[in-house]
Structures are given as C-alpha cells and as structure tokens.
Amino acid sequence: MRLFPITNIYYQIYCSFSFTNPFPRRRLTIEEIQKEAQVIADMGIKHIILLTGESRLHASVEYLKESLTVLKQYFSSIAIEIQPLDENDYKELVDDGIDGLTVYQEVYNEGIYREIHKKGPKRNFRYRLETPERGAEAGMRSLNVGALLGLDDWRKECFLTGAHASYLHI
Numbered sequence: 001m002r003l004f005p006i007t008n009i010y011y012q013i014y015c016s017f018s019f020t021n022p023f024p025r026r027r028l029t030i031e032e033i034q035k036e037a038q039v040i041a042d043m044g045i046k047h048i049i050l051l052t053g054e055s056r057l058h059a060s061v062e063y064l065k066e067s068l069t070v071l072k073q074y075f076s077s078i079a080i081e082i083q084p085l086d087e088n089d090y091k092e093l094v095d096d097g098i099d100g101l102t103v104y105q106e107v108y109n110e111g112i113y114r115e116i117h118k119k120g121p122k123r124n125f126r127y128r129l130e131t132p133e134r135g136a137e138a139g140m141r142s143l144n145v146g147a148l149l150g151l152d153d154w155r156k157e158c159f160l161t162g163a164h165a166s167y168l169h170i
Contacts, residue, residue, distance in 0.1 A: 027058050033070050041074035048075045049102065054083040054122055061089045065096050072097045079142065083121070084131040090138030100142040101135035103128070107151040108160040116151065132168050143168055 028036065040048065048071065052059035059082055071078050079100030080093065090101070107113050110125045117123040132143045145168065147161040 025053070025058070027052075027063070028067075030066060030070060033067050037071055037074040046075060047077040047079070049079040049081055049100070050098075051080075052082045054120075056083060056121075059083065061085070061092055064093060064098075068093070068096045068098065079144075084128050085134070087134040087138050090135050090140065094139040099140065100144070101132060101140045102144040102146065103131045103135075104146045104148055105129060105161070105164065106148050108147070108157060108164075109152040112152050129164075132164075136168060 037048075050064065050067065050071070052064075064080070064082070068078065077100065078098055079102060080098055081102040081104075084103070085093075090098075105128065107116070108129075113125045113128075114123070117125075122128065132145055135143055145161060145164050147157045149157055151157075
C-alpha cells in the first residue's frame with residue numbers, strides 16, 4: 001500500500017532537492033567552510049556530518065578532501081552523507097579523516113525506486129543499496145542506514161532498514 005502515487009509531482013514533494021526543482025544552488029568556498037566550522041565548533045560541537053547533494057561535479061572527492069583539511073582543525077569526528085561512491089573513493093576519504101557514512105536507501109522496493117529515479121547515476125538501485133558495504137570495506141568506523149518512509153508501506157520499509165543494518169553489523 002502506497003500513501004500516494006509516484007509521479008513527477010509527488011517526487012518533487014518527496015525530494016525537495018530534486019534537480020528539477022528550480023531553486024538556486026551553490027557550494028561553499030573553502031573560506032566559507034572555515035567560517036562555518038569556527039561558528040559550529042564555538043558552540044561546543046565536536047562531531048559533524050558533511051552533507052552534499054548527489055552531484056559529483058559539485059561535490060567531487062577532491063572538493064571533499066579539500067574541505068576536510070579545514071574541518072579536521074575543528075572536529076574530532078567527521079562523517080559524510082553524500083552521493084554513493086566507489087570503494088576506492090571512500091578509502092581516499094577515510095585516509096584523509098572521514099570516519100562515518102550515512103546512507104538513506106530512500107525505498108527498498110526496487111520498482112518504486114525506478115519510478116522515482118528516472119535517469120542519472122542515482123537510478124542504479126543495487127549500487128545505492130551496496131553503498132554502506134563499500135564504505136565498510138573502505139574502513140569507515142561507523143555506518144548508518146536510514147529509510148525515508150512514505151514511498152512504500154512503512155512496515156516493510158522499517159523491517160528492511162533493520163534487516164539492512166543487521167546485515168551490515170555481521
């Protein structure tokens with residue numbers, strides 16, 4: 001049972017960051033990251049998660065590594081919630097100081113997943129599903145998986161999120 005039909009309109013509601021939504025996008029400069037990190041650290045926060053969109057062009061591994069050079073000065077733990085990467089890319093980030101990975105599978109039903117991801121690299125269901133495993137193989141200290149409930153029956157999604165986490169724990 002779905003709470004709503006999957007159409008472009010609902011997908012835009014489900015994912016307000018969809019590339020089809022016309023709001024201005026930008027990435028922080030290294031100087032802006034420095035200023036933000038200082039403000040956050042001054043609040044006593046010691047652990048941070050670096051969140052980007054799914055664009056490798058705007059959030060490349062090189063950009064993330066450059067950001068890390070600043071963030072490591074302020075935080076004892078840095079995690080990421082970014083586009084899925086290959087194991088070697090995760091390894092580079094681990095080597096540069098990333099110690100945690102969060103991935104939202106969005107929906108475990110492959111049919112629904114394909115309905116809402118019409119094109120681009122995000123369309124590959126299996127690649128996204130296997131993302132935490134690649135992070136683990138690369139040496140991530142912590143892994144987090146989550147579901148965005150509402151795209152399929154929430155009971156199935158909760159169960160499958162737990163099963164996924166349990167599988168990764170083994």
